[in-house]
Amino acid sequence: MADGRLVIGTKRYSSWSMRGWLSVHLAGLDVVEELVALAQPDTAERLTALSPSARAPYLEHLGVSVWDSLAIAEYCADIEPxxxxxxxxxxxxxxxxxxxxxxxxxxxxxxxxxxxxxxxxxxxxxxxxxxxxxxxxxxxxxxxxxxxxxxxxxxxxxxxxxxxxxxxxxxxxxxxxxxxxxxxxxxxxxxxxxxxxxxxxxYAEAEAEPTEWLAERYESAD
Ligand SMILES: N[C@@H](CCC(=O)N[C@@H](CS)C(=O)NCC(=O)O)C(=O)O
Missing domain, CATH: 1.20.1050.10 (Glutathione S-transferase Yfyf (Class Pi); Chain A, domain 2)
Incomplete structure (x- = not known):
């Protein structure tokens, strides 16, 4: 069984999740990934159920709750200085x-x-x-x-x-x-x-995400 979980958003779009995910992987934490597709009708409800801040990233590791990518970076550095x-x-x-x-x-x-x-x-x-x-x-x-x-x-x-x-x-x-x-x-x-x-x-995992997750909000920047 894994030591915890990391809640992230769509890899194609979620810059804060990318930060949390990178720190967690660099520190070698054994966590399962729970991905919430952003900009979907159920995004807010799912994030509220999974994360205390209703935002991604959120890390739960060995009973410790850490939200916000900067706090996750510091938590990971406590483990991997x-x-x-x-x-x-x-x-x-x-x-x-x-x-x-x-x-x-x-x-x-x-x-x-x-x-x-x-x-x-x-x-x-x-x-x-x-x-x-x-x-x-x-x-x-x-x-x-x-x-x-x-x-x-x-x-x-x-x-x-x-x-x-x-x-x-x-x-x-x-x-x-x-x-x-x-x-x-x-x-x-x-x-x-x-x-x-x-x-x-x-990037490769973002590329493999389903096309249904493409969101106008992020695709339409001009
Ligand atoms: N300051 C926070 C920002 C987190 C944040 O805003 N995450 C976005 C995803 S990139 C989010 O969860 N948005 C909720 C939504 O899109 O409904 C951090 O560093 O983790």
Whole structure:
């Protein structure tokens, strides 16, 4: 029997679920996956029944309840400490950029909802200024982390794909999905994240989801 369960939303669309799922898998937790298709008539009812916040992701592990992707990231790092860098300077940077992602970049989120089937099609009317500013800030964060701490590997803090990379994995999906303009360093980083085996697995599982789960709300961004 598994040690618990992880409630997630549609893999094609659920950026927060992708974060929770990646942290849980990186920490090696043995949980069953309970997937609630988003934007369906019964979504709210199912999430209310399965998750205390009525949102995904939600983790139950060995009797511990954890909701919200950032809390799940911290819970997983308690079990697998390498999810945050050991060095305090790197750790401070990793936690700060993850928190900034968690609470910010609203313009980007609204204009470019995660849709793993998007395939690089840009926004029809170009990128609004507020979204450009979000992209520039994220590009600067990735570039600084890569330049200062990333030597010896392809990820933000080097060879380990950790919680900071997890925080930005759905952003990578947005940038690649909408063909966002990036610096060479940020583009290389985005491609490294996309190629990570767990990220590749999430994309493959999203690709296999039933077509009935396609939702206008996420497909119609223009
Ligand atoms: N801050 C939360 C946000 C969770 C969230 O909003 N999840 C979305 C799915 S990506 C959700 O459950 N939405 C409910 C719905 O679509 O009905 C976290 O980090 O986990």
């Amino acid at each position: 390498s999810l945050w860098p050991v060095d305090p300077v790197k750790r401070g940077f990793a936690r700060s950029m993850s928190a900034e992602m968690h609470s910010g970049f609203q313009a980007l989120r609204v204009a470019m909802p995660m849709n793993l089937g998007r395939g690089g099609r840009g926004l029809a009317n170009g990128i609004p200024d507020a979204v450009r500013a979000d992209i520039a800030r994220i590009d600067a964060l990735w570039t600084e982390a890569r330049d200062r701490f990333g030597g010896g590997g392809h990820y933000l803090f080097g060879a380990e794909f950790g919680n900071a990379d997890v925080a930005f994995a759905p952003v990578v999906a947005r940038f690649l999905g909408y063909g966002a303009p990036l610096s060479a360093t940020a583009q290389r980083y985005a491609e490294a994240v996309r190629a990570h085996p767990l990220v590749a697995r999430w």
